[in-house]
Amino acid sequence: MEMDPAKLFQVLDTIDSTNNYAMGQIHAGLAHHGSAWMAREQFSGKGQRGKTWESEPGRNIALSICLNPGAAYHPNPFLFSARLAIICRDFVQTLVPDKVKIKWPNDIYIGDRKAGGLLVENIYQGQSWKWSVAGIGLNINQSDFGELSQKAVSIYQITKLEHDPVALAQNLHARLIEGFDPAEPVDPVQIIQVYNHQLFRRSETIRLKVNEQLIEGKLTGVNLSGELMINDGTEKYFRFGEPEWLI
Structure with a gap:
């Protein structure tokens, strides 16, 4: 009930x-x-x-x-x-x-x-x-x-x-x-x-910091596993907690 x-x-x-x-x-x-x-x-x-x-x-x-x-x-x-x-x-x-x-x-x-x-x-x-x-x-x-x-x-x-x-x-x-x-x-x-x-900055170029390394690329979306997908010439996948947004 x-x-x-x-x-x-x-x-x-x-x-x-x-x-x-x-x-x-x-x-x-x-x-x-x-x-x-x-x-x-x-x-x-x-x-x-x-x-x-x-x-x-x-x-x-x-x-x-x-x-x-x-x-x-x-x-x-x-x-x-x-x-x-x-x-x-x-x-x-x-x-x-x-x-x-x-x-x-x-x-x-x-x-x-x-x-x-x-x-x-x-x-x-x-x-x-x-x-x-x-x-x-x-x-x-x-x-x-x-x-x-x-x-x-x-x-x-x-x-x-x-x-x-x-x-x-x-x-x-x-x-x-x-x-x-x-x-x-x-x-x-x-x-x-x-x-x-509804994803913020999708299809835009964004900057991330991963293990003190700067990564700049196009945000292509999020996959079924919840990984953020960035293309900086090659497709890269990031799990929650790995990258830091630089806005």
């Missing part, structure tokens, strides 16, 4: 990390597919590669949702991450007139500035993929990013319109539950095609 999405969504005032909280709920046996927690303030939000995600309290979305990937995404976690990024990109696109893109592997960009980031943490039992906790941070009403002002952007800065972050998070939550319906079949090729269509 499916639960009412509204009953799966909770708002927390202050928390260290919504992902940590969601993980705790899973381990305590209290989470369901679609259980989600939004924090008005988190003081130790998680980002990629062990970085922290900082957000002005009460102004943005800091949301974590528990999802059961089911058999559809086995054995390729990147497909799950790509689907998540597509749903979040499409959601942000409803709020701004500017083009919204996905920066590999799963940042949300408006123009050349970051509007949000995603962090997926998976739970396995043996070889069985049981849960994914998707942490989502989106810049909604923040008007000042200090020293990051050239790299970060919010919906408010683009549109000059303020939104209720809780209402937006509830909308996004409903989209995520619909988008990760365990009963729906998954088409890996279609997911990657859509992901590549």
Whole structure:
């Protein structure tokens, strides 16, 4: 029996990390597919590669949702991450007139500035993929990013319109539950095609740093394994964590 999405969504005032909280709920046996927690303030939000995600309290979305990937995404976690990024990109696109893109592997960009980031943490039992906790941070009403002002952007800065972050998070939550319906079949090729269509800097020349070596080439896309494909005369493939973007 499916639960009412509204009953799966909770708002927390202050928390260290919504992902940590969601993980705790899973381990305590209290989470369901679609259980989600939004924090008005988190003081130790998680980002990629062990970085922290900082957000002005009460102004943005800091949301974590528990999802059961089911058999559809086995054995390729990147497909799950790509689907998540597509749903979040499409959601942000409803709020701004500017083009919204996905920066590999799963940042949300408006123009050349970051509007949000995603962090997926998976739970396995043996070889069985049981849960994914998707942490989502989106810049909604923040008007000042200090020293990051050239790299970060919010919906408010683009549109000059303020939104209720809780209402937006509830909308996004409903989209995520619909988008990760365990009963729906998954088409890996279609997911990657859509992901590549929305890929930041695709078909452009980009610069990467790999093991202190500069690589400059055309970004041709991302393959089914989630590898970034760059052509600098020869096709090169990079896994997440290997290259550093130079923007």
